[in-house]
Amino acid sequence: MRHLVSIKDLTDKEFQVLVDRAEYYKKTFKCGDLSAAQKNHVKLLGKTAALIFSKRSTRTRVSTEGALSFFGAQPMFLGKDDIQLGVNESFYDTTRVVSSMVSCIFARVNKHSEIQELTKHSSVPIINSLCDMFHPLQAICDILTIKEHLDYTKNKLKVAWIGDANNVINDMAIACLKVGIDVSISTPSGIEMDPEIIKAGQEVAKANGSKLIVTHSSTEAATGANVLVTDTFISMGEEYARVAKLKQFQGFQINSELCSYADPNYKFMHCLPRHHEEVTDDIFYSDHSIVFDEAENRLYAAMAAVDVFVINKGNFSAGPDDILN
Known part of the structure; x- marks a missing residue:
């Protein structure tokens, strides 16, 4: 399973794929083609995605929820006061439970070690939406x-x-x-x-x-x-x-x-x-x-990450029209 933790974890070609895919979805999103919108909306229709956010956010939350909705997924915002993560429940227990119910987890946390814990125990892709060490979507x-x-x-x-x-x-x-x-x-x-x-x-x-x-x-x-x-x-x-x-x-x-x-x-x-x-x-x-x-391009960066890591399960060779089952 591939997770998006930092840019240095990607090959040059993989990173360029993400930039190109963001550019592609920007054109698709802004063209106003209803058939294109419908085609993308079914890619994650019926799926849910968790947004585990320990820090406040404007652009990250709006862009992430927008990207997930674009592909038909239902985003669930889980702020620091909404779940037990690291408070009354261990990272391991929370990660096992949440990842069993969703298709991916966007994590905006404090320490890089928290991202590492999530990737270690999650059964679905983790997309680092900010930690104290990295901010790959930006x-x-x-x-x-x-x-x-x-x-x-x-x-x-x-x-x-x-x-x-x-x-x-x-x-x-x-x-x-x-x-x-x-x-x-x-x-x-x-x-x-x-x-x-x-x-x-x-x-x-x-x-x-x-x-x-x-x-x-x-x-x-x-x-x-x-x-x-x-x-x-x-x-x-x-x-x-x-x-x-x-x-x-x-x-x-x-x-x-x-x-x-x-x-x-x-x-x-x-x-x-x-x-x-x-x-x-x-x-x-x-x-x-x-x-x-x-700031607007944060939306398309999130779309690219969802496309590559969630829809196509980390297969960078798959195109935007490919859906891997």
Whole structure:
């Protein structure tokens, strides 16, 4: 059984399949063809899917429920106050029970170890919808968004990450390198990327003729960049350290001065929700910003994951018109 845990677990070809499949379902979804909608709606008709969410969510919940409904499945949202997971019942017991009743589990949890426990004991595919180490669905949608606006298949691109060393860049960096996009990661002094991610990224970069640069200089990372990306400086659960974190991230706000180092036709991305300390309004709402296209593409990334991991049971060779019994 295949689970979607992180982008580094996928081959380059498998990741590209997910991006292409997201692009395919976006066209299908937006074309307004009723026969196409009916054809896809029966693929999981009569099935249920569990959304085990330990963290709040806007885009992940809406996109996941939308994707499952598109294929005819009934999504069941199971928040941290709805089930016994990790409270009065072990991960093993809950996973065995829930997975016996559903066709897949989307899990938005705290620790990566929780995703690992779910994949270890589940009888159905687990799709990582965020943990403290990875965010693969976001990476799929980000690469689709970059392809739509700058087409990495025809242009050599550089993506600059200006911000924290977190789950989003862990997957996005590997994703970019897999499709030949150079990546420059800038984090404040004292914040380092996970060594395993750097090692994996360097291996992927070498295989694909792309570059991975890690620095503590925001201007170095931004220089010549085609895409500037940031994320929250204060993750959920870190609110207690707000004052210290904001001090540490001084000089890392994406503003007009920092953007002047980038390519004149640069694009700005952010997975949302966004705060002013991360990016100024004049950049966030500018013509350079593609954040809302990026957010919409979360729906099609979820559709791609459902198609490959649930409908086609992890068979990346199966096309969108194939349904494996």
